[in-house]
Amino acid sequence: MPHAHPPTAPTRRQLLTRIGTLAGSAALYQAMTTFGHAMGTDFRGPPQLAGAKRGTRVLVLGSGLSGMLSAYELRKAGYNVQILEFQSRSGGRNISLRGGDTIKELGGATQQVGFAPGNYINPGPWRIPYHHQGLLHYCREFGVQLEPFIELNHNSWLHSSGSFGGKAVRYRELASDFNGFTAELLAKAIDQHKLDDVVSDDERAHIRQAMKSWGALNKDMAYTKGNTSSLRRGFENRRVAA
Ligand SMILES: Cc1cc2nc3c(=O)[nH]c(=O)nc-3n(C[C@H](O)[C@H](O)[C@H](O)COP(=O)(O)OP(=O)(O)OC[C@H]3O[C@@H](n4cnc5c(N)ncnc54)[C@H](O)[C@@H]3O)c2cc1C
Numbered sequence: 001m002p003h004a005h006p007p008t009a010p011t012r013r014q015l016l017t018r019i020g021t022l023a024g025s026a027a028l029y030q031a032m033t034t035f036g037h038a039m040g041t042d043f044r045g046p047p048q049l050a051g052a053k054r055g056t057r058v059l060v061l062g063s064g065l066s067g068m069l070s071a072y073e074l075r076k077a078g079y080n081v082q083i084l085e086f087q088s089r090s091g092g093r094n095i096s097l098r099g100g101d102t103i104k105e106l107g108g109a110t111q112q113v114g115f116a117p118g119n120y121i122n123p124g125p126w127r128i129p130y131h132h133q134g135l136l137h138y139c140r141e142f143g144v145q146l147e148p149f150i151e152l153n154h155n156s157w158l159h160s161s162g163s164f165g166g167k168a169v170r171y172r173e174l175a176s177d178f179n180g181f182t183a184e185l186l187a188k189a190i191d192q193h194k195l196d197d198v199v200s201d202d203e204r205a206h207i208r209q210a211m212k213s214w215g216a217l218n219k220d221m222a223y224t225k226g227n228t229s230s231l232r233r234g235f236e237n238r239r240v241a242a
Helices: 013-035 067-075 134-143 171-191 201-214 225-235
Strands: 058-060 080-084 102-104 111-112
Touching: 058 067, 067 080, 171 201, 171 225
Parallel strands: 058 080
Antiparallel strands: 102 111
16 A cells, blocks of 8 residues: 655745735735744844954855845954845845836846836835834935835825726725715614624723714714715815815
């Protein structure tokens, strides 16, 4: 009888790759955080390197962030450092593209960037979370200018030819309506004692009050056209509101 191989557990890398393939980058990031790979560091300052033997030479492969910072700190500590970079530019995965730039993609296609002056895109990393203390330290040290990253603009337009009759809608309208109708539904369910199993008498008043404010409901706990909801989703005629 052939010997059956016991199933082998996937390595952490294989598991993360599968999660990324099946569920996308948000799930992958979540999984990496759970494994402790995407966490903030306990950075308290740059490494205090010292004691380089005179004339010791170090070769760093790659001029991405890690290569360049290693070289910087090693050089400060007295080593004789050289970086070898495979590409014709430094920065590794960090790159900003502006009008007039040319970039060759991994698949071989060449893109000519035709942005108007002042516009750019960072096709690699573009966000620096507040807990990347190490990176922020070096940005300050080198005087790298940072820009605020606007994650949510309530006034932005959402447009899809397959939704809302093809008309563009403001994010604030959609979000307010979703919250408002959900809050109204929950308040109704509470008032009709449909949630008595899970909501105690004490909690009922708190949740109703919270729903009223979260969903911009009127005094009758309804999400309807009027001043309360318009202050949240915007006025039809903005000049009147102003
Ligand atoms: C699409 C994308 C979005 C991202 N978004 C974010 C984000 O928003 N925020 C964030 O914090 N991080 C983000 N990251 C992750 C971030 O880009 C990386 O963690 C970081 O750039 C890694 O830096 P590194 O120096 O370790 O590697 P790399 O930047 O990959 O640098 C390695 C360098 O080594 C060179 N090299 C490789 N092998 C050799 C060799 N044998 N000889 C010579 N040179 C060699 C390469 O050409 C490259 O220049 C993103 C990454 C990608 C791809």
